[in-house]
Amino acid sequence: MPQTRFEPFRIKMVEPIRMTTRSERERLLEEARLNVFALKADDVLIDFLTDSGTGAMSARQWAGIMQGDESYAGARSFYRFEAAVRDLTGYPHVIPTHQGRAAERILFSVATRPGDVVPSNTHFDTTRANLEYGGVEPLDLVIAEGRDPRNRHPFKGNIDLGRVEALLRERGERVPFGMITLTNNSGGGQPVSLSNLRAYRELLTRFSKPLIIDACRFAENAMFVKLREPGQGGRSVKAIAQEAFALADGCTMSAKKDALVNIGGFIALRDDRWVEPARNLLVLTEGFPTYGGLAGRDLEAMAIGLSEVLDEDYLRYRLRTAEYLGEKLLAGGIQIVEPTGGHAVYIDAREFLPHLPPEQYPAWALCAALYLEGGLRGVEIGSVMFGKRLEDGTETFHHAELVRLAFPRRVYTQSHFDYAAEVICELKARAASVRGVRITRQASQLRHFTAEFAWA
Numbered sequence: 216m217p218q219t220r221f222e223p224f225r226i227k228m229v230e231p232i233r234m235t236t237r238s239e240r241e242r243l244l245e246e247a248r249l250n251v252f253a254l255k256a257d258d259v260l261i262d263f264l265t266d267s268g269t270g271a272m273s274a275r276q277w278a279g280i281m282q283g284d285e286s287y288a289g290a291r292s293f294y295r296f297e298a299a300v301r302d303l304t305g306y307p308h309v310i311p312t313h314q315g316r317a318a319e320r321i322l323f324s325v326a327t328r329p330g331d332v333v334p335s336n337t338h339f340d341t342t343r344a345n346l347e348y349g350g351v352e353p354l355d356l357v358i359a360e361g362r363d364p365r366n367r368h369p370f371k372g373n374i375d376l377g378r379v380e381a382l383l384r385e386r387g388e389r390v391p392f393g394m395i396t397l398t399n400n401s402g403g404g405q406p407v408s409l410s411n412l413r414a415y416r417e418l419l420t421r422f423s424k425p426l427i428i429d430a431c432r433f434a435e436n437a438m439f440v441k442l443r444e445p446g447q448g449g450r451s452v453k454a455i456a457q458e459a460f461a462l463a464d465g466c467t468m469s470a471k472k473d474a475l476v477n478i479g480g481f482i483a484l485r486d487d488r489w490v491e492p493a494r495n496l497l498v499l500t501e502g503f504p505t506y507g508g509l510a511g512r513d514l515e516a517m518a519i520g521l522s523e524v525l526d527e528d529y530l531r532y533r534l535r536t537a538e539y540l541g542e543k544l545l546a547g548g549i550q551i552v553e554p555t556g557g558h559a560v561y562i563d564a565r566e567f568l569p570h571l572p573p574e575q576y577p578a579w580a581l582c583a584a585l586y587l588e589g590g591l592r593g594v595e596i597g598s599v600m601f602g603k604r605l606e607d608g609t610e611t612f613h614h615a616e617l618v619r620l621a622f623p624r625r626v627y628t629q630s631h632f633d634y635a636a637e638v639i640c641e642l643k644a645r646a647a648s649v650r651g652v653r654i655t656r657q658a659s660q661l662r663h664f665t666a667e668f669a670w671a
């Protein structure tokens with residue numbers, strides 16, 4: 216049997232990639248103050264900055280776009296979207312938002328108070344920032360295996376139930392709900408098992424706390440469960456995803472991930488305790504409850520994407536893509552987070568650049584070097600993203616220094632990945648010449664988006 220798992224789609228619309236030279240990239244990166252977020256996308260050869268909103272829509276989704284109902288209130292497209300979310304999640308209350316962080320901001324505004332603490336496996340950066348903005352402490356309680364880049368535990372996104380229980384015993388009155396991220400994006404795109412989710416549910420129930428899923432990659436998570444969790448192999452991915460939602464009380468979702476669209480998000484809730492204040496805030500900041508900051512056509516595309524993403528051939532190809540690049544990097548002696556997750560490969564920058572101290576932001580430096588070397592754009596998941604400069608001028612550092620190469624859905628082909636692997640392996644041979652960086656300018660929230668750097 217042929218072993219190649221080819222892209223399970225044909226391409227009928229293409230976007231050219233403009234080639235650049237190394238000396239052009241040197242100038243462009245200097246102009247961007249060594250921050251790849253400040254580069255023009257046209258100056259990037261292969262863009263692995265994010266899988267968020269960067270996917271290609273299907274012919275069915277584009278056809279749906281033409282059927283979008285742009286009525287201000289009660290649009291047909293909203294009801295299609297609502298039905299799709301209800302069918303998947305079982306939650307009756309569906310609130311569209313323009314993207315995931317708007318869902319987070321609205322839910323946290325109505326469901327938390329300053330001084331609260333919210334546990335999760337790992338809060339994503341916008342989730343963490345939105346909680347902190349409301350005076351709430353985000354706690355990352357992923358299992359110990361999830362913090363070890365070499366540990367090949369099948370469900371490294373699982374939450375550490377012992378630590379959650381200790382938190383609930385000690386500060387339970389300040390925990391408004393528990394959260395869990397499927398898959399665990401900031402922890403390497405690692406999945407959470409159904410059995411961990413069930414046990415988390417039971418634990419929260421004992422303390423009368425709701426469970427909220429950050430559902431961005433629910434379908435990739437469900438595919439991992441099907442492939443890896445004992446007893447789950449015979450079930451459909453859809454049934455597995457539905458069970459995950461059934462174990463929780465609500466979710467926030469960035470539809471830019473597993474709803475296969477370029478913009479969109481939602482909150483969905485089982486009971487009505489937060490629904491009315493959330494809708495009121497939605498009207499104030501996003502739009503009327505039946506469009507929530509989106510066009511009718513966006514709602515239509517989300518409804519279709521939410522069912523398309525459950526296609527198991529698509530999901531097998533999707534997970535295989537990360538595994539394929541990961542195998543090539545490991546073969547080239549490059550330490551990545553193992554096993555590979557769903558949407559990305561994470562390179563361990565400390566191992567790649569052992570000569571750089573934490574103050575020189577090794578993962579940031581590696582991002583810059585990958586752009587110079589081959590026009591690749593990845594993102595730092597390290598101390599620029601998660602560290603902080605404190606008021607006394609000292610710094611806190613993140614426990615890991617990773618470069619995430621995230622894969623847009625249905626966009627790049629196998630040869631793009633072959634090229635990326637070559638670039639990274641060639642850079643590895645000259646790693647000792649890669650320079651560190653220092654921050655010359657930074658914002659107080661989400662500083663990685665806009666910070667400016669110089670070579671250290």
Ligand SMILES: *Cc1c(COP(=O)(O)O)cnc(C)c1O
Nearest residue numbers: 314315316339341400431469471
């Ligand atoms: C992308 C993402 C978000 C935020 O969604 P946006 O659409 O970018 O605002 C939240 N949580 C996780 C896990 C994500 O991957």
